[in-house]
Amino acid sequence: MGKLICRSCNKEYSLNDVIWRCKCGGLLDIEFESTFPIEEIKKRPPTLWRYREAIPIDNDRNIISFNEGFTPLIPLDFDHKKVLIKLDYLFPSGSFKDRGATVLVSKIKELGINKVVEDSSGNAGSAIACYCAKAGIKCDVFVPDYNPSGKIMQIEALGAKLHRIPGTRDDTALAALKAAESDYYASHYWNPLFFHGTKTFAFEVTEQLGWKVPDSIILPVGSGSLLLGVFIGFNELLKAGIIDRIPKLVGIQAENCAPLAKAFNENLNKVPIIDKKETIALGISINKPVRGEQILDAVRRSEGGFITVSEIEIIGSLKWILQRGFYIEPTSAATVAGINKYLEGSTPDEVIVSTFTGHGLKEAGKIIKILE
Known part of the structure; x- marks a missing residue:
């Protein structure tokens, strides 16, 4: 079904390991064999999940979806x-980040994880909060305190616990990394899913x-x-x-x-x-x-x-x-x-x-x- 590979030390992990970063601290990539049965794809509903054989989720029952995708x-x-x-x-x-969120949160459900953390300037946090709400997964989102109010309101309205971090965007990322020492990091840049x-x-x-x-x-x-x-x-x-x-x-x-x-x-x-x-x-x-x-x-x-x-x-x-x-x-x-x-x-x-x-x-x- 594929595997996780560290970009720094080449260590390999199972896709079913609860891990978002290599033990050496390196970034992980996914090695996955995608197939595209075109005639079957044509018959499926117009969502991004029509490419099911190219998405690394083991069981359909774990898919968290709003029938998103196949945008005009x-x-x-x-x-x-x-x-x-x-x-x-x-x-x-309200953003493309739902593409990543639907797959990442589906795998999070498949792994049996019940709480995640994420940091964002807004859109990724909203997307993760949205899909975690549907999945019944607790979600803490770290945002810069200068973020637009619309995005912050959306994250809170979706039930995520919001952490406003003073300082720069880098300060927000560091706060999330600290929280990720104990909770799974549903990051839109660290997590290869x-x-x-x-x-x-x-x-x-x-x-x-x-x-x-x-x-x-x-x-x-x-x-x-x-x-x-x-x-x-x-x-x-x-x-x-x-x-x-x-x-x-x-x-x-x-x-x-x-x-x-x-x-x-x-x-x-x-x-x-x-x-x-x-x-x-x-x-x-x-x-x-x-x-x-x-x-x-x-x-x-x-x-x-x-x-x-x-x-x-x-x-x-x-x-x-x-x-x-x-x-x-x-x-x-x-x-x-x-x-x-x-x-x-x-x-x-x-x-x-x-x-x-x-x-x-x-x-x-x-x-x-x-x-x-």
Whole structure:
């Protein structure tokens, strides 16, 4: 059924071991043989669980789901160039993080765990709280005390115990790691099970394109939970012989917090320490991504790259996209700004896919202030 492998020491664990980090302290990956019975998949309900043979859960009775996934993939005109946008802000908790949460919480139930901890700038905490509520699993969520009130209210309303941590986003992560010494860490960047939910983005896009692969995928990147999942997903499709290549992965970062872009552009193997500034794209405001080297490797192996966008560009893009009926949060508007920059050097026949990752209702107060 697969196994956990440490990226540092190569130690192996069973997928049924209650562990989220190697005993050496290293990050864990999952080695899993995915299959894609296309004719059977076509007959199944339009949810991400239609790819059942590619999701590492042993027994169907443990699946915690709201029939999520298979979000619309629609064309959007960017100055006469069509880009296909995956509407992942339409998930039950309002963000793409539900992809990871449904798989991670299903495995948590399967392992018999009754309490978890998570840290988040908002969306991951909301997603884990949402699925833990359905599963009847206790959940403690650590958030920076400067978080948008909409996201905090959502986490509390779903029954999670909220811990507001003063200081930086790093301080919040450290507080969660301390709590994870005694409780299971349902992390969206430490725990590799999360990526085996977000990888379904790649499966859905491929199926929605007639089991063909796009040329480029443009994604917002903070901790990298979506980009890494997408890279895993396309590699599994490649290994299964469904596709013949990996699309170019392009990461979008805010200029005020762009450690991965800096590392990539300076051809560094390590993510450098940066002087982080505030950005309205809170969801990608991560100055020390735990899986930074892994993200850089994925982008390089896909022959992709990084684009940075300014606060002025994010605000302008938010106003532009709102006028087209898409009520998305500022982090998603950073993606819009990145798409516009990418298109300046794209080819006329290039098939480009991107996504809107978070709903505007989560940051309604901030959006109102931006529009004033």
